[in-house]
Amino acid sequence: MSEAQTPAGPPVVSLKKINIRYGNHHAVRDVSLDIARGEVVAMVGPSGAGKSTLLRAINMLETPSSGTLHVGDFTFSLDHRLSQKELLALRRSTGMVFQQFNLFPHMTVEKNISLPQMRVLGRSRAEADKVTARLLERVHLADKAKAYPARLSGGQQQRIAIARALALDPKVMLFDEPTSALDPELGLDVLEVMRELAADGMTMIVVTHEIAFAAEVADRVIVMADGEIIEQGPPDQVIRNPQLPRTQKFFRAILDRH
Amino acid sequence: MTGVFLALLKGVPVALAVTGLAFLIGAVLGIPLVLMRRARSWLPRLIARIYIDVMRGIPPVVWLFIIFFGLGSGIIALSPFRAAVLGMGLISAAYLAEIYRGGFLTLPAGQNAAAVALGLTRLDTLRYVLAPQVLRVSVAPMATFLVSLLKDTTVASTIGVRDVMMLVTQQAQAAGGGFAPFIAAAVLYILLSIPVAVLARTMDARMRGRIAA
Ligand SMILES: Nc1ncnc2c1ncn2[C@@H]1O[C@H](COP(=O)(O)OP(=O)(O)OP(=O)(O)O)[C@@H](O)[C@H]1O
Ligand SMILES: [Mg+2]
Numbered sequence: 001m002s003e004a005q006t007p008a009g010p011p012v013v014s015l016k017k018i019n020i021r022y023g024n025h026h027a028v029r030d031v032s033l034d035i036a037r038g039e040v041v042a043m044v045g046p047s048g049a050g051k052s053t054l055l056r057a058i059n060m061l062e063t064p065s066s067g068t069l070h071v072g073d074f075t076f077s078l079d080h081r082l083s084q085k086e087l088l089a090l091r092r093s094t095g096m097v098f099q100q101f102n103l104f105p106h107m108t109v110e111k112n113i114s115l116p117q118m119r120v121l122g123r124s125r126a127e128a129d130k131v132t133a134r135l136l137e138r139v140h141l142a143d144k145a146k147a148y149p150a151r152l153s154g155g156q157q158q159r160i161a162i163a164r165a166l167a168l169d170p171k172v173m174l175f176d177e178p179t180s181a182l183d184p185e186l187g188l189d190v191l192e193v194m195r196e197l198a199a200d201g202m203t204m205i206v207v208t209h210e211i212a213f214a215a216e217v218a219d220r221v222i223v224m225a226d227g228e229i230i231e232q233g234p235p236d237q238v239i240r241n242p243q244l245p246r247t248q249k250f251f252r253a254i255l256d257r258h
Numbered sequence: 259m260t261g262v263f264l265a266l267l268k269g270v271p272v273a274l275a276v277t278g279l280a281f282l283i284g285a286v287l288g289i290p291l292v293l294m295r296r297a298r299s300w301l302p303r304l305i306a307r308i309y310i311d312v313m314r315g316i317p318p319v320v321w322l323f324i325i326f327f328g329l330g331s332g333i334i335a336l337s338p339f340r341a342a343v344l345g346m347g348l349i350s351a352a353y354l355a356e357i358y359r360g361g362f363l364t365l366p367a368g369q370n371a372a373a374v375a376l377g378l379t380r381l382d383t384l385r386y387v388l389a390p391q392v393l394r395v396s397v398a399p400m401a402t403f404l405v406s407l408l409k410d411t412t413v414a415s416t417i418g419v420r421d422v423m424m425l426v427t428q429q430a431q432a433a434g435g436g437f438a439p440f441i442a443a444a445v446l447y448i449l450l451s452i453p454v455a456v457l458a459r460t461m462d463a464r465m466r467g468r469i470a471a
Contacts, residue, residue, distance in 0.1 A: 012436040059375055061374065061375060063372055077420065084380075088377050088379065091374065091375060092375035092377040093375070095375075096372075098371065098372065098375075099370055100366070100368050101368075102366070102368035102369060102371065102372035104372070104373075104386075104387055104391075105391070106390050106391055106394065115386060116376040116377070116378060119378055119379075119382045119386065120376060120377045120378060141330075160401075161372075164376070165375075165376070168376065168377065243303070
């Protein structure tokens with residue numbers, strides 16, 4: 001993980017001067033960010049800072065008003081509207097995990113993971129189910145293939161959601177507070193899977209309040225406030241020795257809660 | 259009374275056919291209608307909205323007269339039966355589109371976001387993710403609508419469809435004004451609607467059971 005500190009090659013994700021507005025509200029302001037292959041970035045900051053908004057711009061669930069977005073093999077200027085084809089290409093390069101899991105409740109676990117492979121990548125059912133079985137092993141839920149999501153705990157559902165995203169071979173995984181809806185013990189299994197994923201070299205951007213996880217797993221911590229990146233660097237530096245008073249206050253508040 | 263009742267039974271197949279076919283037309287036409295109602299651009303939204311409001315605003319009896327005497331006499335010759343099926347079908351489309359729309363509103367926003375984030379096309383998102391869930395929550399209100407449609411199609415007799423209601427009127431006139439035929443019709447319609455209601459409840463429970471915890 002710390003090897004990724006000196007990245008080789010072009011960035012997997014590159015944002016340049018991204019702006020996102022909701023009416024008059026300027027939620028993300030001129031944010032630029034490069035993320036290297038295999039890098040794990042933890043994004044932290046107070047509520048309303050724009051973390052989710054920025055993360056959701058990377059797969060265009062939110063539409064920036066200006067800027068340039070590069071993911072994998074694709075570069076898009078956001079001054080014009082992207083075509084449906086461009087949007088699909090972009091989304092095929094990214095995997096996203098939501099706070100609320102968002103599994104499809106009317107499908108079995110297996111179908112949840114296999115169906116997108118068949119529809120998005122054109123895999124046959126047999127191929128897809130094989131990949132699904134392998135991923136279920138990887139998230140330690142091989143015995144749940146035929147279960148419906150409602151029968152699973154939140155932590156299990158979130159691990160299925162991770163498997164579903166991984167099944168499409170994304171270039172980068174985007175996590176928006178993946179453990180915030182979970183009891184702390186259930187969140188541990190999810191964090192363990194994410195830790196393994198990071199160790200396998202997956203490029204990851206994780207919006208999180210789990211400072212311990214960020215300190216241990218992240219190569220870089222990014223602090224956002226008021227729609228801007230106010231501080232970033234290796235976790236040792238940013239978490240243990242933050243420079244800005246605003247950042248110091250933020251981490252003190254979080255550490256006090258634990 | 260039993261004689262009257264048996265006489266009315268002859269009208270049941272026609273009443274059921276009008277109801278069933280009108281429901282089918284409505285269930286199918288309701289799909290493009292709800293998609294237009296939820297479209298991003300305003301024009302399809304407006305058209306769908308006007309259609310729905312107009313169809314739900316016109317009394318069925320008036321609408322059937324318009325279809326049968328207006329459309330039927332001038333443009334295309336429609337039998338009373340076909341006019342009734344078409345007329346009630348077009349009304350059903352409006353109600354069923356609104357039922358579907360209510361189903362869409364019950365879905366958590368995350369379902370669409372997850373499908374979009376996975377890279378599913380809009381059509382695939384609809385077909386595999388949203389529509390099956392909408393259908394599940396729509397079963398119960400659709401069945402309720404079917405029962406009320408069964409009753410509403412009694413207006414078909416006013417344009418000459420030989421359904422239960424037509425026979426009731428004939429029986430009543432033949433008997434010189436007694437109300438026995440009306441009681442018999444009431445019993446008959448209750449008996450017809452019970453199976454629909456029971457079926458609806460079982461299907462609804464089955465479909466929900468699977469999703470619920
Ligand atoms: N759909 C929306 N419409 C209007 N304003 C929005 C919308 N989504 C977010 N915002 C606003 O944009 C700002 C950034 O929101 P965002 O959800 O990105 O914050 P966040 O950093 O993820 O916060 P949290 O830690 O609470 O999740 C907030 O002020 C929020 O109110
Ligand atoms: Mg957020």
